[in-house]
Amino acid sequence: xxxxxxxxxxxxxxxxxxxxxxxxxxxxxxxxxxxxxxxxxxxxxxxxxxxxxxxxxxxxxxxxxxxxxxxxxxxxxxxxxxxxxxxxxxxxxxxxxxxxxxxxxxxxxxxxxxxxxxxxxxxxxxxxxxxxxxxxxxxxxxxxxxxxxxxxxxxxxxxxxxxxxxxxxxxxxxxxxxxxxxxxxxxxxxxxxxxxxxxxxxxxxxxxxxxxxxxxxxxxxxxxxxxxxxxxxxxxxxxxxxxxxxxxxxxxxxxxxxxxxxxxxxxxxxxxxxxxxxxxxxxxxxxxxxxxxxxxxxxxxxxxxxxxxxxxxxxxxxxxxxxxxxxxxxxxxxxxxxxxxxxxxxxxxxxxxxxxxxxxxxxxxxxxxxxxxxxxxxxxxxxxxxxxxxxxxxxxxxxxxxxxxxxxxxxxxxxxxxxxxxxxxxxxxxxxxxxxxxxxxxxxxxxxxxxxxxxxxxxxxxxxxxxxxxxxxxxxxxxxxxxxxxxxxxxxxxxxxxxxxxxxxxxxxxxxxxxxxxxxxxxxxxxxxxxxxxxxxxxxxxxxxxxxxxxxxxxxxxxxxxxxxxxxxxxxxxxxxxxxxxxxxxxxxxxxxxxxxxxxxxxxxxxxxxxxxxxxxxxxxxxxxxxxxxxxxxxxxxx
Amino acid sequence: xxxxxxxxxxxxxxxxxxxxxxxxxxxxxxxxxxxxxxxxxxxxxxxxxxxxxxxxxxxxxxxxxxxxxxxxxxxxxxxxxxxxxxxxxxxxxxxxxxxxxxxxxxxxxxxxxxxxxxxxxxxxxxxxxxxxxxxxxxxxxxxxxxxxxxxxxxxxxxxxxxxxxxxxxxxxxxxxxxxxxxxxxxxxxxxxxxxxxxxxxxxxxxxxxxxxxxxxxxxxxxxxxxxxxxxxxxxxxxxxxxxxxxxxxxxxxxxxxxxxxxxxxxxxxxxxxxxxxxxxxxxxxxxxxxxxxxxxxxxxxxxxxxxxxxxxxxxxxxxxxxxxxxxxxxxxxxxxxxxxxxxxxxxxxxxxxxxxx
Numbered sequence: 001x002x003x004x005x006x007x008x009x010x011x012x013x014x015x016x017x018x019x020x021x022x023x024x025x026x027x028x029x030x031x032x033x034x035x036x037x038x039x040x041x042x043x044x045x046x047x048x049x050x051x052x053x054x055x056x057x058x059x060x061x062x063x064x065x066x067x068x069x070x071x072x073x074x075x076x077x078x079x080x081x082x083x084x085x086x087x088x089x090x091x092x093x094x095x096x097x098x099x100x101x102x103x104x105x106x107x108x109x110x111x112x113x114x115x116x117x118x119x120x121x122x123x124x125x126x127x128x129x130x131x132x133x134x135x136x137x138x139x140x141x142x143x144x145x146x147x148x149x150x151x152x153x154x155x156x157x158x159x160x161x162x163x164x165x166x167x168x169x170x171x172x173x174x175x176x177x178x179x180x181x182x183x184x185x186x187x188x189x190x191x192x193x194x195x196x197x198x199x200x201x202x203x204x205x206x207x208x209x210x211x212x213x214x215x216x217x218x219x220x221x222x223x224x225x226x227x228x229x230x231x232x233x234x235x236x237x238x239x240x241x242x243x244x245x246x247x248x249x250x251x252x253x254x255x256x257x258x259x260x261x262x263x264x265x266x267x268x269x270x271x272x273x274x275x276x277x278x279x280x281x282x283x284x285x286x287x288x289x290x291x292x293x294x295x296x297x298x299x300x301x302x303x304x305x306x307x308x309x310x311x312x313x314x315x316x317x318x319x320x321x322x323x324x325x326x327x328x329x330x331x332x333x334x335x336x337x338x339x340x341x342x343x344x345x346x347x348x349x350x351x352x353x354x355x356x357x358x359x360x361x362x363x364x365x366x367x368x369x370x371x372x373x374x375x376x377x378x379x380x381x382x383x384x385x386x387x388x389x390x391x392x393x394x395x396x397x398x399x400x401x402x403x404x405x406x407x408x409x410x411x412x413x414x415x416x417x418x419x420x421x422x423x424x425x426x427x428x429x430x431x432x433x434x435x436x437x438x439x440x441x442x443x444x445x446x447x448x449x450x451x452x453x454x455x456x457x458x459x460x461x462x463x464x465x466x467x468x469x470x471x472x473x474x475x476x477x478x479x480x481x482x483x484x485x486x487x488x489x490x491x492x493x494x495x496x497x498x499x500x501x502x503x504x505x506x507x508x509x510x511x512x513x514x515x516x517x518x519x520x521x522x523x524x525x526x527x528x529x530x531x532x533x534x535x536x537x538x539x540x541x542x543x544x545x546x547x548x549x550x551x552x553x554x555x556x557x558x559x560x561x562x563x564x565x566x567x568x569x570x571x572x573x574x575x576x577x578x579x580x581x582x583x584x585x586x587x588x589x590x591x592x593x594x595x596x597x598x599x600x601x602x603x604x605x606x607x608x609x610x611x612x613x614x615x616x617x618x619x620x621x622x623x624x625x626x627x628x629x630x631x632x633x634x635x636x637x638x639x
Numbered sequence: 640x641x642x643x644x645x646x647x648x649x650x651x652x653x654x655x656x657x658x659x660x661x662x663x664x665x666x667x668x669x670x671x672x673x674x675x676x677x678x679x680x681x682x683x684x685x686x687x688x689x690x691x692x693x694x695x696x697x698x699x700x701x702x703x704x705x706x707x708x709x710x711x712x713x714x715x716x717x718x719x720x721x722x723x724x725x726x727x728x729x730x731x732x733x734x735x736x737x738x739x740x741x742x743x744x745x746x747x748x749x750x751x752x753x754x755x756x757x758x759x760x761x762x763x764x765x766x767x768x769x770x771x772x773x774x775x776x777x778x779x780x781x782x783x784x785x786x787x788x789x790x791x792x793x794x795x796x797x798x799x800x801x802x803x804x805x806x807x808x809x810x811x812x813x814x815x816x817x818x819x820x821x822x823x824x825x826x827x828x829x830x831x832x833x834x835x836x837x838x839x840x841x842x843x844x845x846x847x848x849x850x851x852x853x854x855x856x857x858x859x860x861x862x863x864x865x866x867x868x869x870x871x872x873x874x875x876x877x878x879x880x881x882x883x884x885x886x887x888x889x890x891x892x893x894x895x896x897x898x899x900x901x902x903x904x905x906x907x908x909x910x911x912x913x914x915x916x917x918x919x920x921x922x923x924x925x926x927x928x929x930x931x932x933x934x935x936x937x938x939x940x941x942x943x944x945x946x947x948x949x950x951x952x953x954x955x956x957x958x959x960x961x962x963x964x965x966x967x968x969x970x971x972x973x974x975x976x977x978x979x980x981x982x983x984x985x986x987x988x989x990x991x992x993x994x995x996x
Contacts, residue, residue, distance in 0.1 A: 033650070042650050277646035302992040310990050344640065348989045354645045 013189040014212045015088050018254040020184040023049035026257055029231075034078040035264035035272055045257070048082065051166060055086035056183050057176075058169030062117060062142045062158075069093035069113045069195060071140070073101075073129065074121020076236045078262045079146045079162050081250060083119040084194065084240075088212060091187045093195035096241040098587040100580065102625070103131055105205075110137050112207045112438055113195070117142040119162075123150035130156065189213035194246050195438070196390050199586040201472075201593070207438030208390050210243075215251040217415065217431035218393030222247070223256055225413035227386070227398055228360060230256045232280040237269045242588060244364065247394040248282055274354035281361045285368040286495075286589060288383070290522075292372050293498055295349060297526050313341035317378035325374065325406060338380070346380045355381055362386050362398070365588065367469075367489075369496030370406055377404070385409045387469055391453055392416075393432040397467045408466040418467060419452075425473050426459045427452040458486065475593075477508040483565040485513070490558060490566070491591065497554035498523045499547075502578045502585065504596050505568070506604050514607040515555070515571045516600060518578055519547060539575035539632050548573065548637045555639040568639050570607050574600070574618070575632040581621040606636055640989040658832050661987075675821055679814040688813045690927055694919075695817075695824040696882050697926055701906040701918045702827050703874030708904070709913035710840065711867035712847025713761045717773040718875055718903050720780035721757075723895035725750035725876020726883045727790055730890055733801045739884070740805060746880040747873040754872020758865040765850075777897050784892040797891040803884045816885040823881055827874055831915050843867055844913075909964055910974050917976020924975060928963065932956040 022031070027046030034041050043051070064070055070087045072080050072094055080096075087094035093113060097106060099121065106128070109115065118140050120126045126145050133140055142158040144165050145151060151159070173179055193212040197205035222228060234253065238245035253260050258280075263272035283291075299310050320334045338346075350356045361376070364386040376383040386398035387409035397418065399410030412418040416430040433453045436444030447454050458476060459469040471486035478484055487505040494503040494517060501520040507513035519542050527550065528535055535541035551573065559567040578584040583595050597604065599619065606614035617631045642663045649655035659665035674681075678691055704718045729746030733739055760772040784791045792798050803810045803819065810819060834840040842863045845853035850860040883890045902925060910921020933956040940952060971978045 033648075038649075039652060039655060040648050040650050274645045275648035298991040302990060306990040306992070345990050347643075348640055351643045351645045352988075352991065356643065356645045 013216060014185075014187050014191070015085060015193060015216075015250075015254060016184040016187055018216070019045075019049050019052060019085065019089075022254065022257055029257060030259045031253075031257075032078045032081075032260050032262065033276070034262040035268070035275075038264075040261070040275070043078065052082050052085045052089065053180055053183055054166045054169035054173055055082055055162075056089040056169065057172040057179060058165040058167075059083075059086055059092075059117065060090055061168060061172055064090055064092050064117055066091040066191070067114070068116045069095045071106075071109070071115050071118040071129070072096040072240060073099065073106075073118060073125040074146070074240070075099050075266055076238075076240055076245075076249075076262050077121055077146050078260075080119055080121065080240060081236070081260070081262075083144070083162075084246075084250065088191070088193050089183050089187055091191040093192050093209065095195040096246075098239055098241045098580075099125065100587065101241075102581065102621075103128065103135065106132055107135060107137075108204060109197070109207075110139075115140050117144065119144045120146070122147040126151060126154070126159070187212060189216075193251070196241070196243055196246070198390055198437075199588050199590050201586055201590045206440055206443055208434055209438050210246075210390075210393055210434050214393050214432050214434055215247060216255060218247050218388075218395040219252040219255040221413040221415040221430065221432060222252060222395035222398075224415065225395075225398055225411075226360075226400065227362070227395060227413075228252055228256060228258075228280050232256065232258045232359070233276060233278045233357070234258050234260055234280050235269070235273050235276055235278045236260050236262045237266075237273075238282065239587065243390040243394045244282060244388070247388075248280075251393070252395075270353070274352065277354045277357040279357050279359045281355070281358055282386075283361075283363060284365045284588075285363050285372065286366075288363055288368060288372050288376065289495075289498065291353060292375055293520070293523050295353075296498070297523070300526075300530065310345050313337065313345045314375075314378065317341055317346070318374055321374050321378040325377070325404070342380060349379060350381065355379075358382075360384065360401075364388065364394075364409075366590075367492040369492075371496060371498075373406060387467060389455060389457075391434050391447065391455070392428055392430060393434070395432065396428060396430070403466070405466070408462065408468050410467065411465045412467060418461065420460055421454075423473065424458045424460065424470075426455045426457045426467070426469065428455055429453065479507050479513065479565060480509055480511050481565055483563070485562075485566050487593070488591075490562065490568070491515075493558045493561065494554055497551070497557075499527070499551055500554055502589075502591070504591055504593065504600075506597070506607065510608060512569045513566055514604075515568050516574055516596070516603060516607075517551065517571055518542075518574050518576070519551065521577070524550065538577070539630055542573045542575050543632065543634060548635075552637070552639060559639065571637050571639060572603050572607060572614070572634050573637070574603075575616065575634065576618050576620060576630050579621070581623070582619055603634065612636055640986050642983075642987045642989075656836050658836065672825070675825075678821075679817055684813050687817055690930075692813075692817055692820050693886055694922055694926055695820045696878055696886065697903070697906065697922045698919050699820075699824045699827045700875060700878035700882070701903055701910065701922050702831050702915065703871045703878060704903050705907050705910075705913065705915075705918050706831065706834070706843075706874070707867050707871035708907055709911075710834065710843040710847060711864060712843075713864065713867065714766065714770040715757065715773050715871075716770050716897075716900050716904065717757060717777035717780065719895040719897065719899035720777045721750050721754045721872045721875040722879030722882070722899075723780060723784060723890075723892070724753045724879070725872075726879035726890050726895070727784070727798070729876070729880030730798055730800050730883060731790075733884075739801075739803055743877050743880050747876040750872040750876025750879070751869045754875065755865055755869045757872075758868035761864050761868065762861055774897070774900075777900055781892060781896060784895075791890070791892055797889040799889050800883050800887075810885075820881060820885055823877065827878075828915060839863075839866070905964070908974060909967060911976025912974065914974065914976025914980075916979055917974050920975035920979065924964070924967075929956060929960050932959045932963075 022045040028044050030042050031045040031048040032043040064087065070092060072084055074080055084094040095109060116139060118129045120129055120143060126143055129140060129143050144160055144162055146162050148161055190211050190213060192209045193215045194210050196208045196210065198208055234248060236249045249260055252258065261276045263269045299307060316337055320331050358381055361381050361383045363383060373383060382401055384399040384404055388394035388396035395413060396416055397410050397412045416428060419427050421427055429452050436448060456473050457469050458471055458473045459467060461467055471488040475486055475488050476484060477487060490505045491503040494500050494515065499520055500517050502518040504516045505513055521538055524541060524547060528541060533544060533546045541547060555568050555571060580587045583592060585591055603614055603616055613633050613635050615633045617629045620628045620630055622628060642661055644661060679687055682691060700722060704715060707713050707715050725746035728749040729742045732742040732745045757773055757776055761769050764772055810816060842858045845856060845858045846860045846863050853860050887894060906921040906925045907918065909924050911917030936955045967975060
């Protein structure tokens with residue numbers, strides 16, 4: 001392993017050096033595949049490097065350089081990835097934002113650093129940037145767009161197509177001898193790779209700059225830990241503004257020469273995934289949950305024979321897998337049943353979802369439900385958990401293939417040191433840990449002491465070095481009786497129910513715990529259809545007694561796990577889902593506790609004063625930016 | 640279950656428009672092709688000669704009719720007559736001393752010319768009227784054949800086909816005949832498989848669905864109808880010639896009578912309009928099942944020891960066989976090809992009922 005790691009590090013410590021290495025030594029290998037009109041257009045490393053160089057030369061001409069930032073706005077597109085690389089070649093900040101980000105969120109980015117240009121996916125994103133310019137971001141002098149549809153008649157200074165930028169850059173490249181080598185070698189390991197933002201569950205998002213050294217160290221650690229091998233096929237579908245996407249789709253892809261497959265659109269990801277059948281797949285627990293729901297709903301609608309076969313093999317495989325996770329043997333007949341089940345049921349299901357070539361599959365970001373985790377393991381997918389944050393370039397700790405347990409997140413990767421301080425917080429030291437928050441010395445001083453990163457997560461190390469994460473330190477709360485609890489821990493366990501999409505546990509400083517939950521419309525909707533429960537809308541269905549009865553077992557299950565004072569006593573099913581546009585959750589779907597507590601103050605009051613019903617008017621932000629209201633009276637349910 | 644589609648992606652449109660989009664289909668076809676190649680070594684000569692050979696040759700012929708009826712949507716009740724034209728002209732050419740390779744092509748081309756005459760009828764009339772017109776032309780052909788001693792050698796005479804020889808090799812063995820027919824059937828099948836993904840194929844389908852709608856799309860239905868009849872007639876002509884050269888050895892007008900026309904049409908309809916695999920099934924059903932049913936009934940009556948009189952014994956298979964066709968068409972009006980498709984679909988989405996998204 002060390003040999004390989006050394007060999008790879010000899011390729012260089014910067015993005016430019018790695019790109020040059022890939023282009024010269026593996027120029028004919030496929031670097032990118034992007035689906036356009038049903039066809040996967042392939043780009044080799046040599047072509048990709050040339051395009052990135054041209055883009056960098058073009059960007060330099062329009063004033064991008066060290067200290068300046070370029071906004072990257074859109075869904076996953078090959079050109080946006082290329083643009084990010086080009087920006088980092090120039091030593092500037094590539095600043096990706098969530099495509100659904102509102103104007104308000106984007107405006108927050110402006111104050112931090114001088115944004116001189118933006119690379120946008122399409123007309124929608126260009127409009128957003130133009131609006132941003134109108135709202136005081138005159139500094140954005142150039143907007144480069146990928147998809148030209150609808151932009152033909154725009155007459156805006158500095159608006160240009162990607163092709164035009166490449167043309168300009170190509171011209172500069174041809175005019176200036178030695179510029180190619182110069183660009184490849186210009187950025188140093190300490191120069192920025194990416195400008196990210198923390199998720200901002202508690203306040204305004206903080207700017208996080210990861211250097212090229214950081215992200216490449218993370219990728220190297222990941223490779224050393226066996227997270228991925230060389231030449232993996234991956235699907236680039238995670239939001240570009242999430243650190244996990246950058247670590248895998250850009251850093252690891254450069255280091256280990258992945259073929260990155262960019263789906264046609266967000267809506268076609270499922271089908272595109274089947275066409276590609278990636279060998280490496282990383283998804284958040286909710287994506288795994290969603291896929292599980294799709295499989296289960298699909299099986300419920302299937303024909304009796306297929307359904308019977310499915311249950312015959314699946315139930316046994318799940319039972320065997322549960323025994324194995326608890327350290328027992330899978331059973332005598334398990335290998336045989338697995339073989340037959342693979343042919344009859346597991347193989348076809350994996351094939352339908354494009355998971356048949358998976359060598360490693362990961363879940364991270366949050367805790368995953370036992371049912372979900374065991375299901376995929378039973379299906380024959382070697383699902384593993386990993387742990388990481390934006391501040392440490394995502395790839396930090398992960399389970400080894402033979403050490404999978406439900407409650408741990410695995411051992412720290414080689415090159416990562418972890419320890420627990422007196423307060424129970426996890427501290428990390430590694431080359432992949434960032435230098436500090438952007439222009440926030442106080443926050444940085446809080447987060448970094450002597451090179452140790454305070455993760456803000458409470459946890460402990462088991463005897464064999466496995467890391468266990470309990471939840472955010474800042475989220476440790478106490479009831480009026482002084483009982484210590486982590487609401488996120490309880491919420492996650494509630495969310496393990498397929499019918500609950502989001503939950504907010506209340507009880508800090510109060511006598512007992514209660515919860516507000518948002519049901520999962522797909523799962524509950526299907527259940528209502530099958531069981532003949534009539535409904536007209538989400539808010540209507542959510543208040544039905546049958547649904548309350550459906551959700552109750554989830555609470556009972558949680559109550560069995562927690563201690564007596566922490567049992568959930570009452571709950572309310574909210575008439576709308578939590579939505580990032582309404583500010584109730586972040587774009588990565590983490591709960592913004594403060595916002596929720598303010599907005600649903602009436603509901604929380606009703607949960608404790610013994611009323612049977614509470615009138616609520618919840619705010620809804622539509623995609624057009626208009627704000628509406630959902631009004632409804634909600635019954636308070638006893639668990 | 641057997642159909643695995645993950646990882647199948649296309650980097651260009653040529654790859655996207657390949658014949659077999661599903662690897663399992665390609666493998667199955669390759670397997671059947673190899674089986675076909677190995678058939679003379681597996682199947683006893685008697686069965687090869689009396690089942691496999693006619694099955695393949697009638698399949699080639701049925702595929703030709705499927706082109707005009709299934710793809711272009713033109714009902715054709717005179718197909719046997721077109722086959723006869725090919726058979727007689729090829730044999731006459733061969734007797735005249737033309738090498739068989741060219742004789743077969745001459746047969747095909749003559750059929751093509753005569754067959755195109757049917758197309759002119761199709762340009763004027765549609766549906767039942769076209770059926771009747773083509774039927775009339777079948778009778779005209781029959782009459783011409785039986786009343787022109789120059790062609791058929793007289794009303795009850797038959798015309799001896801010279802020994803088949805291809806590429807300078809005289810072909811006299813059963814295996815030889817089989818391979819000639821197998822080659823032709825494979826050729827026609829490849830042509831039909833490709834037809835689906837060409838502009839011609841799509842134009843034919845457009846004409847079938849609504850010829851004036853096709854005209855609005857810029858598809859010249861006049862041109863494509865003639866093309867469909869000409870192409871299908873070429874296939875009919877060569878198939879007819881090969882039928883005589885490898886199976887009947889002499890040509891007689893009764894071999895190409897109106898009942899044969901109807902039988903080929905039945906093969907196409909039972910098999911499924913516009914279905915290639917269906918044509919194979921349809922021919923097997925019409926051609927081979929009567930023999931099987933017959934054998935079965937005889938074996939059963941012997942096994943049960945019942946004394947069924949000979950006349951009843953002769954009629955039961957016919958009744959069973961007729962009932963079988965009715966049942967199949969009741970279950971699936973689109974024929975055996977569609978039945979196969981249903982099974983394929985069932986396995987394709989396995990273990991789900993349908994695959995959403």
